[in-house]
Amino acid sequence: MDMFINGAWQAAANGEIVEVIAPATGAVIDTVPRGTAADADAAIMAAAHAMEDWKRRPMAERVAIQKRCAAAMRAAAETVGAALHEELGRPLPACIAEITRSADLLDVYAEEGLRLSATISLGSAPGEKTVVTREPVGVVVAITPFNYPVTLLMFKLGAALIAGCTVVAKPAEDTPRSTLMLAEIFFRAGLPAGVFNVVTGKGREIGMAMVEHPVPRKIAFTGGTAAGKAIAAAATGTMKRVTLELGGQSAAIVCADADLDKATTAITRHGFANSGQFCYRVNRVFVERPVYEAFLALMVAKAGQLTLQPAGGEGDLGPLVNEKIFANSAAQSDDARERGARILLGGARQRGAGFEGGFYFPPTLIADATQEMLIMREETFGPVLGIAPVESAAEALALANQSRYGLAGFVFCRDLAKGLTLCEGLEAGSVWLNDIHRSSHYVPFGGMKESGLGREKGRYGVESYLEYKTMYLSYEVPS
Incomplete structure (x- = not known):
């Protein structure tokens, strides 16, 4: 053309x-x-x-x-x-x-x-x-x-x-x-x-x-x-x-009283849509410790159901667009693994018939992520999610805001007053409470900070x- x-x-x-x-x-x-x-x-x-x-x-x-x-x-x-x-x-x-x-x-x-x-x-x-x-x-x-x-x-x-x-x-x-x-x-x-x-x-x-x-x-x-x-x-x-x-490096906060089924459904859908290739996707998740392991189990079950679409075949997620974008997901996964994180799902290039010619990276869940890891500091633009336990919602809010980015944020909390307080405290241009929708055509979209x-x-x-x-x-x- x-x-x-x-x-x-x-x-x-x-x-x-x-x-x-x-x-x-x-x-x-x-x-x-x-x-x-x-x-x-x-x-x-x-x-x-x-x-x-x-x-x-x-x-x-x-x-x-x-x-x-x-x-x-x-x-x-x-x-x-x-x-x-x-x-x-x-x-x-x-x-x-x-x-x-x-x-x-x-x-x-x-x-x-x-x-x-x-x-x-x-x-x-x-x-x-x-x-x-x-x-x-x-x-x-x-x-x-x-x-x-x-x-x-x-x-x-x-x-x-x-x-x-x-x-x-x-x-x-x-x-x-x-x-x-x-x-x-x-x-x-x-x-x-x-x-x-x-x-x-x-x-x-x-x-x-x-x-x-x-x-x-x-x-x-x-x-x-x-x-x-x-x-x-x-x-x-x-x-x-x-x-x-x-860019964005958007954080989700999951409180101990959250509806975990709804939270994990929303985070799975939003975190892996378009193979993670969009700016305001969930990139990192902070979960209050009493529900941390239960949250991880549900995420593994739901993200594990997503399939990659091989060349000429069917599936939920396509390849990453080029080698540069692919390399970022691989590097962040390798960095987390080397620093002691648990790779619960994915974490390496997809191989096999229909995948060899493209840049396929499966849905990846990184548990026990820490602030030193790239997954918790830099934008991924791929199907990789960092998850960390926290002792309180206040700690989660502080960690979420420890970022040069401020595009989007997500809160899951049944206590409405607590949830609204967290939403107000997130330094982000758009914030969702208890679900994640596409950004509306009628309201402003954009970011804070960098x-x-x-x-x-x-x-x-x-x-x-x-x-x-x-x-x-x-x-x-x-x-």
């Missing part, structure tokens, strides 16, 4: 390509252009030209177009989902669900656009009015990761388009095809040429060229903390706005693509 710029397919200026690899087999399934600064400039200038018209479209018209794009996504869900399944390795039903749920977010953003308004102060003197309005921030660069490439793009694209911005997207090298397909689908659904452009290539080669380009006014990035810091530093050169959703800056979703997401403008109006009052 080629890049999609100004409503047309386009190869890289230098003609170079990058191979797209199927993580289940290691086979090359496609190629995309290895874009350069020249390609980034072409896409950005197309977006800047298109924005002159797009920002002036009435909100009702932008809403109607965005809703057509959402409908087109749903109609193409199986086709785009199949491409995503091939390039990511996640089981096909989950890939199709990602497309349809992302379309729902486009609709939510469209509805939020209809609720935007300007205000006029009532404190003005006769013959004066002060109007506070909001305008689109400008051309947006959206840089997205491999794990939920469509969902995390829609976090940014849906909000930007409704605000009146145009977008240049740079998908991850591992999963570019689903994003490229959507660019053409949206164009055919009525999104004007240049409003949504997609460039591909190596992150540091084309990504930083976009970040440092003088025209874009905002960078929206989801990815690792180190990369996010580099983007934030580069963006200061032209004072670009940034929204950064970065987990990022800004919020996405709902009206909060749309507002992050708008600038306030104050207009002071004077006129003669008729006598």
Whole structure:
């Protein structure tokens, strides 16, 4: 596939390509252009030209177009989902669900656009009015990761388009095809040429060229903390706005009075979804000692039922996307083992027929984990869970907050007052009590500390693509 710029397919200026690899087999399934600064400039200038018209479209018209794009996504869900399944390795039903749920977010953003308004102060003197309005921030660069490439793009694209911005997207090298397909689908659904452009290539080669380009006014990035810091530093050169959703090392606290069946079901489902490849998954668990062994037994039973999907077969979990991501799970498991932890489940690469060509790591439970272990300090981004006993909920809260990350937190406790107190005490952007759901499309999502800056979703997401403008109006009052 080629890049999609100004409503047309386009190869890289230098003609170079990058191979797209199927993580289940290691086979090359496609190629995309290895874009350069020249390609980034072409896409950005197309977006800047298109924005002159797009920002002036009435909100009702932008809403109607965005809703057509959402409908087109749903109609193409199986086709785009199949491409995503091939390039990511996640089981096909989950890939199709990602497309349809992302379309729902486009609709939510469209509805939020209809609720935007300007205000006029009532404190003005006769013959004066002060109007506070909001305008689109400008051309947006959206840089997205491999794990939920469509969902995390829609976090940014849906909000930007409704605000009146145009977008240049740079998908991850591992999963570019689903994003490229959507660019053409949206164009055919009525999104004007240049409003949504997609460039591909190596992150540091084309990504930083976009970040440092003088025209874009905002960078929206989801990815690792180190990369996010580099983007934030580069963006200061032209004072670009940034929204950064970065790493997580999210902790769950399980109190002695918790419903263990419900807690272990939720933690198993959330900790191992997408083979652990998402930012706000449960990464570490602190369990009050009276129920520690019972908790472990239930986790082993439930996580042990999850199956890996071999190449061409069926299963609950797919492979990890590449060798780098795989190596992190292996290294954290080995580190815990060497430091005296109990590996209750998994802990080593899956071998056998259907698994040899891909990066398969089974659900892994590490018991008796300590703060010195990597699993309790660093983001895993894989199907590995660290579990530690604590003497009290207060100790669990202190350990949970001993992290440079602050994306999500989870509490299981029947005592509502105690549970709410723990939720309030967790230093995290989103906290769940007594269950774990998908993050809602209607409320803000983002992190504290080194987990990022800004919020996405709902009206909060749309507002992050708008600038306030104050207009002071004077006129003669008729006598």
